[in-house]
Amino acid sequence: xxxxxxxxxxxxxxxxxxxxxxxxxxxxxxxxxxxxxxxxxxxxxxxxxxxxxxxxxxxxxxxxxxxxxxxxxxxxxxxxxxxxxxxxxxxxxxxxxxxxxxxxxxxxxxxxxxxxxxxxxxxxxxxxxxxxxxxxxxxxxxxxxxxxxxxxxxxxxxxxxxxxxxxxxxxxxxxxxxxxxxxxxxxxxxxxxxxxxxxxxxxxxxxxxxxxxxxxxxxxxxxxxxxxxxxxxxxxxxxxxxxxxxxxxxxxxxxxxxxxxxxxxxxxxxxxxxxxxxxxxxxxxxxxxxxxxxxxxxxxxxxxxxxxxxxxxxxxxxxxxxxxxxxxxxxxxxxxxxxxxxxxxxxxxxxxxxxxxxxxxxxxxxxxxxxxxxxxxxxxxxxxxxxxxxxxxxxxxxxxxxxxxxxxxxxxxxxxxxxxxxxxxxxxxxxxxxxxxxxxxxxxxxxxxxxxxxxxxxxxxxxxxxxxxxxxxxxxxxxxxxxx
Numbered sequence: 001x002x003x004x005x006x007x008x009x010x011x012x013x014x015x016x017x018x019x020x021x022x023x024x025x026x027x028x029x030x031x032x033x034x035x036x037x038x039x040x041x042x043x044x045x046x047x048x049x050x051x052x053x054x055x056x057x058x059x060x061x062x063x064x065x066x067x068x069x070x071x072x073x074x075x076x077x078x079x080x081x082x083x084x085x086x087x088x089x090x091x092x093x094x095x096x097x098x099x100x101x102x103x104x105x106x107x108x109x110x111x112x113x114x115x116x117x118x119x120x121x122x123x124x125x126x127x128x129x130x131x132x133x134x135x136x137x138x139x140x141x142x143x144x145x146x147x148x149x150x151x152x153x154x155x156x157x158x159x160x161x162x163x164x165x166x167x168x169x170x171x172x173x174x175x176x177x178x179x180x181x182x183x184x185x186x187x188x189x190x191x192x193x194x195x196x197x198x199x200x201x202x203x204x205x206x207x208x209x210x211x212x213x214x215x216x217x218x219x220x221x222x223x224x225x226x227x228x229x230x231x232x233x234x235x236x237x238x239x240x241x242x243x244x245x246x247x248x249x250x251x252x253x254x255x256x257x258x259x260x261x262x263x264x265x266x267x268x269x270x271x272x273x274x275x276x277x278x279x280x281x282x283x284x285x286x287x288x289x290x291x292x293x294x295x296x297x298x299x300x301x302x303x304x305x306x307x308x309x310x311x312x313x314x315x316x317x318x319x320x321x322x323x324x325x326x327x328x329x330x331x332x333x334x335x336x337x338x339x340x341x342x343x344x345x346x347x348x349x350x351x352x353x354x355x356x357x358x359x360x361x362x363x364x365x366x367x368x369x370x371x372x373x374x375x376x377x378x379x380x381x382x383x384x385x386x387x388x389x390x391x392x393x394x395x396x397x398x399x400x401x402x403x404x405x406x407x408x409x410x411x412x413x414x415x416x417x418x419x420x421x422x423x424x425x426x427x428x429x430x431x432x433x434x435x436x437x438x439x440x441x442x443x444x445x446x447x448x449x450x451x452x453x454x455x456x457x458x459x460x461x462x463x464x465x466x467x468x469x470x471x472x473x474x475x476x477x478x479x480x481x482x483x484x
Contacts, residue, residue, distance in 0.1 A: 002443070003071040005031070005063060005226075006433035007056055007157070010235060011078050011258045012036055012303055014052065016059030017427065018068070019434040021443055026434070026457040028427060031066065032059030038097035045097040045341075049083065049153070053160050060223045068224050072437045073161075074231030075154045076238040076429060078258075079174035079283075080132045083156040084147035085165075092143050095153065098130035099341040106134040114192060117276065122186050124271035124282030125176040128295060129337070132175035136193050150199050154233035162228050163214050166204040170237035173284035178203075180269055180282070206232045206286040206436045229440050231433040232286040236261050240291055241432030241447060242425065243398050244455030252386060252394035254379060254413075255428065256403025258300045262382050263293025264390060278385050286436065287447055292390065294382045297334040299403060301371045304345035309364060315406070321365030322372050323408045328474055330358045330370045333482050334378045356481055376412035377478050383417050396420045400428030404461075414463040425458035 004019045015033040019026060034055040038045045056075075063071065084092035096102070107129050110119075116127055125131065136144065151159060152171045159165050172178055179186040185197050210228040217223060232238045239255040240263075255261040269282035269290045283291040306313060313321070330353045332339070342348035349367060350360045361367045379397075387393050397419045403409055404423040414421040425431060435450035444450045468474065 002441075003068050003224075004434050004437040004441075005060075005071050005073045006231070006430040006437075007059070007073065007075040008235065008238070008430045008433060009036060009052060009075075009077040009154075010429075011300075014055060015430075016056070016063070017430040017434075018063065018071075019430070019437075021438065021453070024453075024456070026431070026453050028430065031062050034058075038099065044102065045100040046094040047081065047097050047153070049091075049095045049156065053157060056157065056161070057217070057221055057223070060226070061221055064222050064224050070225045071227070072229050072441065073226045074229050074433045074437050075157050076231050076233050076235045076433050077154045077157070077171075079152075079171050079234045079236070080130055080135065081153050082132055082135070082175075083151045083153060084143060085149040085151065086146055087148045089149075089159075092147050096135060098135070101341070102138045103129045103134045106138045110134060110137055110192070114188070117273070119176065119189070120276040121271060122179050122181075122189070123176050124180050124269045124275075124290075125173065126279045126281035126295065133177055133189065133193070136195070141194065144193070144195065147199055149201060150195075151201065152233065155201070158210060158228060158230070161213055161217065161226075162210045164210050165201040166208070166210070166230065167201045168204050168206065168230055168233040169284045170206065170232045170286060171234040172200075172203060173282075174234060178284070180271060204230055206230055206237075207440050209440065229437050231436045234283065235429045236293075237283065237285050237291065238432035238436075239400055239429040240265055241286055241435050241450070242428030242430070242454055243400055244425070244451045244458075244460070245398065246396075246455070249396050250392060250394055251396045251398050251422075252383060254397065254399045254403065256298065256399050256401040256409075257429075258298055258303065260296040260298035260375065260379070260403065261291075261293045262296060262379060262386065263291055264386065264392075264394070266290045266292050266390070270389060272389075275389050278389060280386070280389060292386075294386065295335075296375070296378050296382065297339055298375070301334065301339060301345065301349075301375075302368060305349075305364075305367055305371070308344065308346050313364060315402075318364060318368040319372070319406050319408050321363070322368035325363070325365040325369035327369060328373050329366070330361050331377065331478060331481055332370060332374045334374050356484060372406070372409045372412060376409060376416045377474075379413050380416040381478070383419070394419060396422055398422045400425060402426060407461075407463075410461070410463045411466070414465045415468050418465045420465070421463040422460050423463060424460045425454065427458070431458075
């Protein structure tokens with residue numbers, strides 16, 4: 001079986017990607033693409049999970065129409081969001097989106113019952129107000145009590161396809177409920193939420209085979225015979241698997257999409273007080289690894305700006321306009337909570353600049369340049385933190401995902417970090433998903449061989465650092481902005 005399909009769903013879009021190894025090269029073909037996004041209803045934010053499932057079916061129908069009779073299939077999505085199922089296997093409620101405002105102030109409520117230091121020592125997961133721990137704490141307790149099972153979003157999609165319930169480890173770790181020592185759900189944190197261990201399925205590793213599609217789906221639709229293989233279901237975990245690290249080089253990575261995740265792959269977690277203070281996370285990776293990384297607000301900023309401009313500009317056009325604008329004129333602290341889900345991102349950026357006494361960016365190019373300059377400066381700051389915490393300097397920074405297409409951002413990152421930036425592959429998440437499938441079928445021997453195949457199959461662009469005029473003054477401005 002040499003047809004493999006990655007179902008890769010992010011916060012703004014999803015697609016089904018076909019992967020095949022031909023003549024020693026991994027080739028990709030997009031079978032189906034669709035939009036994703038949460039909607040606000042009665043003051044709450046929800047995903048349309050039924051539409052996501054329908055889009056998977058539509059993509060598989062296209063695959064069958066294209067002559068694919070048999071394939072393997074893996075799913076990855078964003079993290080932290082969950083689905084409640086009753087005793088009949090039906091959803092208890094709609095699926096909340098992590099940007100929902102119900103968790104405002106919840107971290108402080110949880111901290112009054114168990115210290116953040118204790119939680120971090122147990123889990124190694126950074127404090128973010130949308131972590132599943134805080135979402136479940138804010139959830140209607142009666143609905144939680146009615147839940148027979150709690151699945152993460154990709155687990156639920158696997159369940160709809162196969163009828164089997166699992167909770168995959170890379171995504172489960174983002175709940176902030178897994179104990180690093182016991183490698184299972186933490187009893188004390190479950191008690192805090194009035195939950196039982198039995199409400200969560202067995203933890204499942206990437207590469208596990210679920211079997212085929214439900215017979216009723218095969219009867220209703222014209223679908224390929226799919227062998228469902230559990231991918232690294234957290235899209236960042238899949239993206240890291242898709243990073244083609246070159247032998248002999250110590251690389252940090254940025255998985256650049258709606259979020260920018262800057263980190264390194266480790267064999268052991270770092271859950272020290274220093275790591276907690278810097279708010280770094282130890283998400284579980286595939287094959288016994290840990291993703292030691294920092295969450296940065298990422299391309300969500302420019303995605304919202306583009307949306308508010310009525311999508312009259314493409315992302316490439318916004319990058320071109322930014323390149324023509326004056327550099328480092330206006331800066332924002334990207335990770336400030338004010339940018340998590342503002343009513344109007346453009347107005348929020350302008351307001352932040354005005355409050356800090358900077359020129360207010362008015363044009364699309366000036367706003368985009370403000371975002372890209374601020375992201376690159378964030379990458380510099382957090383890379384320095386990362387190197388201090390790990391005790392290892394990175395000689396190269398590999399950017400994968402959509403941000404690898406943004407030449408301006410990649411060059412700014414090289415200039416400000418003083419590191420060579422290797423940009424690509426753009427499709428790292430789908431490639432990491434496919435890598436697990438290829439390992440399962442024996443077409444590659446392991447993740448090292450899979451990464452070598454990826455590196456040989458897709459172009460990587462190198463950006464060398466250039467001098468930044470008046471860098472010291474710029475960095476002083478940046479420090480003062482974060483000291484406000």
